[in-house]
Amino acid sequence: MQQKHIKTGFVLAAAMNFSVLLFSKGFTNTTINLADPVVMSNFGLLMIVLWGLAYLAASQMSYKLKWLAAVFAIEKLIYVWVWINWQRNNELAPLYEQDLLAGIFYSIYGLNDLIFMLFFAYVFVLGWRNKQSPKIS
Numbered sequence: 001m002q003q004k005h006i007k008t009g010f011v012l013a014a015a016m017n018f019s020v021l022l023f024s025k026g027f028t029n030t031t032i033n034l035a036d037p038v039v040m041s042n043f044g045l046l047m048i049v050l051w052g053l054a055y056l057a058a059s060q061m062s063y064k065l066k067w068l069a070a071v072f073a074i075e076k077l078i079y080v081w082v083w084i085n086w087q088r089n090n091e092l093a094p095l096y097e098q099d100l101l102a103g104i105f106y107s108i109y110g111l112n113d114l115i116f117m118l119f120f121a122y123v124f125v126l127g128w129r130n131k132q133s134p135k136i137s
Contacts, residue, residue: 006065006123007059009116009119009123010055010056010058010059011055011056011059012116013052013055013072013116013119013120014052014053014055014056014059015052016052016112016116017048017049017051017052017055018049018052020045020048020049020052020105021049022101023101023102023104023105024042024045024101024105025101027042027045027046029099029101029102031095031098031099031102032045032099032101032102032105032106033045035086035090035095035102035106036082036086036106039082039086051072051075054072055072058072065123065127066123066124066126066127066128067124069120069121069123069124069127070120070121070124072116072120073117073120073121073124076113076114076116076117076120077117079109079110079113080110080113080114080117082110083109083110083113084110086106086110087110090106092106092107
């Protein structure tokens with residue numbers, strides 16, 4: 001994968017995390033909070049934005065990206081696991097009835113995290129195979 005594509009992937013991951021500001025209506029959408037008060041509290045949503053800032057910062061790195069990508073892949077794996085468990089124990093229809101953006105958010109956030117988990121894992125494996133970290137420039 002070209003360095004340009006890796007950088008773009010990190011920027012897209014950041015943008016997707018920043019989209020929580022839209023879905024949460026600037027942290028005022030209590031429907032998102034109430035549907036999962038532990039993970040998706042306003043503090044949890046703020047931490048999603050913070051992870052987005054980390055991806056954005058990583059997009060500017062030109063050294064030792066392999067292990068950071070591994071950390072990001074593990075972080076995304078945790079969110080995918082939480083989302084799958086939430087989906088198994090909750091229903092989306094009431095969220096859509098209460099708030100369209102909350103329904104969409106809970107419908108897609110785990111799929112989004114799965115895609116970026118695979119991307120970050122790929123960047124890690126690419127660096128592992130090359131015996132060095134892929135560089136972004």
